[in-house]
Amino acid sequence: MKTAILHISDLHLTEFNPGNGRIPSRTISKQYYIEQFIHDTKEKLHDWDAELKKVVVTGDLANEGSRDDYEIVFKELTKLKEGFNLESQDFIIVPGNHDIHRGKNSSVHQDSDAVPKPEPNQFHDAKFQYFIKFYNDFFGNDFEPCKPSIIPFEFDDKKIAFVCLNSNYKESCMSKDHYGYLNLEDILKIESALLGEFKDYYKVAVVHHNPNLDSAEKSIKNWDEVKGSLNSMGIFSFLCGHVHTSENLEVKTTETNCFCSVGSFAKEDPEISNTSALLVYEKEESGVLFFKLERLRYICDGNGLYGKGAWDIDTTKYNKDIKIGKHGVKVKQCVPIISARRPTDILPETTGVEQAFLVEERNEQRIYSDEILSMVREKNAVLSGHFHWSDTSRSHGWIDTGSLLIEDRDIEIIGKAIFSVIKTKEVQFDGIVGLGMEGNILGALVAAATNKPYTYIPVPYRKAYNEYELYAKVNSKRILLLADVISTASTITNIISNTDYRFLSEAEELRVITLFFTGDEKRLKELYEKFENLRIYAICNEIKFGHCGKEPEECPIVKHKLEQIHEFYTKE
CATH class of the missing domain: 3.40.50.2020 (Rossmann fold)
Structure with a gap:
């Protein structure tokens, strides 16, 4: 059977209370939303003779980063885990900007008597307090906001290292800090491991903000500064989220890098279509792994309303390959012997x-x-x-x-x-x-x-x-x-x-x-x-x-x- 990886993002799970103006997730307002997703996705996997091995969640699991939000997150992800017969360790999760509790971040900053007082965005443990607890409860190990993690994955004779990056280093309770940022000092903490223990692995970064967007607010502000370091560690492919529209579900490939974004999986918003992505392994060629991208889209019921609905293949977009390469994502072509080789x-x-x-x-x-x-x-x-x-x-x-x-x-x-x-x-x-x-x-x-x-x-x-x-x-x-x-x-x-x-x-x-x-x-x-x-x-x-x-x-x-x-x- 083929190996498949599920990529979802931006669930925005929160307690449903119409009186406080919160926009609920469909997992709350639609009773069988998750169950329908599991059922429809299993059918597609069966048709493709594929087995789901990993679930990647690229941030914004919660809507307000509160304790109550993460109780719902834990319950809904447990449904996914059990529905696909997976273990917690088969999930790969990074935080998004909505996984920060801005109220806690603000109060801890105000109460700080440090001289000089650090910027609010530097109180990492406080702003991720409830995400850290959820992470510990779900995985049984700690989440360190300022240290990327490496999660190895092996199937057949292929080895992939998922590199989990926190692009919310500068995010805080202040509106001026609302942008993606990767701290180079944090990234360098895992360099020796990537170039040593995981030297022979294909590597793919899992990150909330998409580095390949024109919008400064939605992209990674210091991308030009960190891109070279990531490439030098063998990271050329990126799974991202953050942008909710279904148009964000696309693959962009440059000369060296491949970026795969996915829209919102569960946020209830009449202006967007909820989406997910299945990456189905196809082949290995010249140091590049090829995964076929299959887009699943939540379809309205017959009355044009988001009732029970169903998940089906999104045929409105061309399904490109996701490429994960050891030395870039461009397949090297043979060069005639009369010219210099470029290995x-x-x-x-x-x-x-x-x-x-x-x-x-x-x-x-x-x-x-x-x-x-x-x-x-x-x-x-x-x-x-x-x-x-x-x-x-x-x-x-x-x-x-x-x-x-x-x-x-x-x-x-x-x-x-x-x-x-x-x-x-x-x-x-x-x-x-x-x-x-x-x-x-x-x-x-x-x-x-x-x-x-x-x-x-x-x-x-x-x-x-x-x-x-x-x-x-x-x-x-x-x-x-x-x-x-x-x-x-x-x-x-x-x-x-x-x-x-x-x-x-x-x-x-x-x-x-x-x-x-x-x-x-x-x-x-x-x-x-x-x-x-x-x-x-x-x-x-x-x-x-x-x-x-x-x-x-x-x-x-x-x-x-x-x-x-x-x-x-x-x-x-």
């Missing part, structure tokens, strides 16, 4: 490696590093093969940095990353040098922003210098040099040792910022001993390539054509 396995499985040249635990720099690694992934910018390009460029891989310097948004992120290093490492400079074509772009960017003197130096293996390039210099004692990739640092050594560029060796301070350092850190210690004025800082220190120290005629890989050989530059 994703060269990209780092972890960004948790200590970066020797960056300040440790600097979230700002970490964000930019992950953003740039995400760009590399999206643009397939890593090439594999055996590169014999010059005396200084012989390696088992190469990064196409030129592809990262085309779009305005990418250049802006890279520029911010450079200035983040300048700030955290307190780099002082009076002049700027760009090394090579890509370094020229980066150097010009920094020069334009700082109004400092600037010049450009071509890479040493290009002999066709013009007169200006040969004698380019800046009359500065503190120099900042921008490069795209440093591996053995032979290029840096060559230009510092070149008498035409004596101003580099004579500078009191020579600071180099590179997008990527792909070599051995021991090499840098040797450089620092040789050039006391030199320090090198890398934004991304995770992608590493092996270096070939042999001449082409001596290299067995080249000699016997054991791998794709790239000879962009010849010795002549």
Whole structure:
């Protein structure tokens, strides 16, 4: 039998009292609502030869987050559990903004005598007090508002890790705090587990707010800051809720990520159609799991009223696949042998490696590093093969940095990353040098922003210098040099040792910022001993390539054509 996962959201269960203006859930006003859902869904599962294995609930279980609300939540979810013959551990639940008790949040904030008094949104245990109790009663374990959880799920020979994220970090009793937000420090608490114990699992995030919406209130406000970190941990697919309309039940797939939203499952509102989603496993292809999305919609009775009603397949929308990938959701196509291969396995499985040249635990720099690694992934910018390009460029891989310097948004992120290093490492400079074509772009960017003197130096293996390039210099004692990739640092050594560029060796301070350092850190210690004025800082220190120290005629890989050989530059 096929494996199926049920995705529901936004139940908004609350005590029904017409006198207080509350909008009841259909589970309260319609006696057989849950029973009808179970019956109709079982019929569909039987038709598809599928078995329901997991239920994912993406928030807003309650309407006001009160103790009474969660008594109803517990009762209704127990009906689902027993109706589908499941256990509590087969449910995956994250809170929504309506799972906060704003009254409790307000009173605890007002009673706090802390100096200075924290913002209301920082009283996490208070605002989730009754959700925490429900969670403990339903699952038998604690819910920690500021620590994501990982729930493994195995079927057949497939392994999925559901990563439960709380996007209500900034939500509070204050209307100004009504937006989605993921706290990066919290996410990093599970990084080692995702890249260690769950390294070989497919990963999917379960979160209330949909990151892929234009509305700031309904989306995740800091999505651009955390997206790279999530992608670097292998999270590319997202199950979401928050928006009630049936139009929210859709799949949006970008180059790298897949977002699946579902509307309200039970809120009684004449302006919406209640919906749910069944994800039925179809196949695995090139590191991507495919689930067929079947939409179930609550249909009115024959009088056009929401009477007993029934659940049926929503044929008004095209049912797309839900994709869960280990290295993104795009299926990699075969590339002819005559071109460079672009495998994703060269990209780092972890960004948790200590970066020797960056300040440790600097979230700002970490964000930019992950953003740039995400760009590399999206643009397939890593090439594999055996590169014999010059005396200084012989390696088992190469990064196409030129592809990262085309779009305005990418250049802006890279520029911010450079200035983040300048700030955290307190780099002082009076002049700027760009090394090579890509370094020229980066150097010009920094020069334009700082109004400092600037010049450009071509890479040493290009002999066709013009007169200006040969004698380019800046009359500065503190120099900042921008490069795209440093591996053995032979290029840096060559230009510092070149008498035409004596101003580099004579500078009191020579600071180099590179997008990527792909070599051995021991090499840098040797450089620092040789050039006391030199320090090198890398934004991304995770992608590493092996270096070939042999001449082409001596290299067995080249000699016997054991791998794709790239000879962009010849010795002549």
